[in-house]
Amino acid sequence: MLTKKDYSFNFIVGSLDYAFFSLGTAVASITTLLPLFARNLGATNVEIGLIPALYYLGLSIPSLFNGLYSSRIDRKLTFILKFTLMERLPYLGIALIAFFLVGINTSFSLTLFFLLLAVSFCAMGIITPVWMEMVGKVIDPLRKGAYFAVGNGVGALMGIWGSRLAEKFIVKYPFAKNFGYCFLVTIGAMLISYIFLALTREEKEKLLKTPSHYIKSLFNILKKDRNFRGFSVARIFLAMGVMGGSFYTVHTLENLHVTGAIVARYNAVFLASQALSNFIWGPLGDRKGHKFVLLLGCISLLASNLVAITVKSSTGFFLAFALFGIYWSAIWVGGIAIIIDFGSKELKSMYIGLGYFISTFPSFFTPIIGGKIADFYGYQKVFWISLIINLIAFVLLLGIKEPRVFKESELD
Numbered sequence: 111m112l113t114k115k116d117y118s119f120n121f122i123v124g125s126l127d128y129a130f131f132s133l134g135t136a137v138a139s140i141t142t143l144l145p146l147f148a149r150n151l152g153a154t155n156v157e158i159g160l161i162p163a164l165y166y167l168g169l170s171i172p173s174l175f176n177g178l179y180s181s182r183i184d185r186k187l188t189f190i191l192k193f194t195l196m197e198r199l200p201y202l203g204i205a206l207i208a209f210f211l212v213g214i215n216t217s218f219s220l221t222l223f224f225l226l227l228a229v230s231f232c233a234m235g236i237i238t239p240v241w242m243e244m245v246g247k248v249i250d251p252l253r254k255g256a257y258f259a260v261g262n263g264v265g266a267l268m269g270i271w272g273s274r275l276a277e278k279f280i281v282k283y284p285f286a287k288n289f290g291y292c293f294l295v296t297i298g299a300m301l302i303s304y305i306f307l308a309l310t311r312e313e314k315e316k317l318l319k320t321p322s323h324y325i326k327s328l329f330n331i332l333k334k335d336r337n338f339r340g341f342s343v344a345r346i347f348l349a350m351g352v353m354g355g356s357f358y359t360v361h362t363l364e365n366l367h368v369t370g371a372i373v374a375r376y377n378a379v380f381l382a383s384q385a386l387s388n389f390i391w392g393p394l395g396d397r398k399g400h401k402f403v404l405l406l407g408c409i410s411l412l413a414s415n416l417v418a419i420t421v422k423s424s425t426g427f428f429l430a431f432a433l434f435g436i437y438w439s440a441i442w443v444g445g446i447a448i449i450i451d452f453g454s455k456e457l458k459s460m461y462i463g464l465g466y467f468i469s470t471f472p473s474f475f476t477p478i479i480g481g482k483i484a485d486f487y488g489y490q491k492v493f494w495i496s497l498i499i500n501l502i503a504f505v506l507l508l509g510i511k512e513p514r515v516f517k518e519s520e521l522d
């Protein structure tokens with residue numbers, strides 16, 4: 111059994127793992143740097159929308175079947191350490207593309223870029239629910255919010271430095287070597303993260319029996335647990351609502367004529383707002399419940415959509431990215447922590463897998479749809495649709511009950 115000292119040790123190494131991993135993903139952001147790299151390779155709006163689409167598809171589908179394999183793993187860490195290499199090493203491949211292949215064959219470079227992203231995102235989907243279940247074991251239950259806040263917050267603070275470094279690379283070096291250096295920063299941070307992850311202290315656990323009719327059991331959870339069902343519907347709308355933010359960068363590039371250096375500054379503001387709000391969301395969620403964090407995050411996303419609709423200058427879009435960053439941190443702190451609070455111990459892995467799938471899958475197809483809407487009607491229409499969807503999500507979130515209060519599922 112883990113001791114108080116083990117919990118404290120895990121909090122430190124886990125936060126550092128999370129922080130350096132967040133630094134890596136902050137530099138290679140699906141909101142700014144990756145779309146900018148793809149656009150420079152000649153990607154269309156639909157292909158730009160494919161970046162967040164692949165991200166959410168990779169996260170969602172594997173997580174749905176998390177309960178099938180997670181319940182058969184007595185030590186989650188061993189499994190995670192193996193599969194996370196598939197999650198991290200593709201960024202080294204993308205860096206090599208930028209250094210050596212772009213100048214030879216741009217079209218093939220773009221195809222290989224998307225293929226490597228798909229591998230990384232799919233591996234992330236396989237790992238994340240198992241990692242979430244491990245976090246529930248190795249981190250003090252009363253400090254889950256603080257753990258996600260510190261890891262993501264420190265990572266975002268380091269990501270500000272990473273974004274400034276990326277800006278210098280973009281300005282100083284020619285395309286595509288400038289992006290190659292950015293991706294080297296990403297893989298370097300992820301390898302440091304791996305070292306801290308390996309230090310996690312975890313005890314073996316008793317293997318649980320997987321239901322014989324697994325998919326049917328997932329549907330039974332939605333059928334019987336009214337509160338989780340309401341949460342799921344709200345998260346579906348909120349997942350679709352990120353469609354607008356996926357096109358902030360492309361909109362400013364095409365219509366406001368910003369430079370690559372300005373995009374890097376947008377990313378720095380996006381990360382700074384994440385960092386500052388993270389340190390608020392964690393303690394707030396631990397004290398008031400993570401539903402409250404999600405509600406405030408949703409309000410921030412609505413405000414971001416409104417700014418994107420109304421501002422006509424590149425300077426004004428700094429506020430849109432800042433508000434989007436506040437929402438993003440709320441999702442990664444409150445949105446993950448609240449899923450862990452649902453369900454009994456026996457059904458925990460199924461709740462996590464199902465909840466994570468529901469929270470991410472809709473974001474797979476909405477950016478693709480958003481790309482088509484942008485092609486025919488412009489980016490403003492995309493921002494308006496996102497605003498309406500997020501307003502519905504906010505109303506639905508108001509109707510759910512904080513699961514930490516209701517430890518046992520509220521059944522019909």
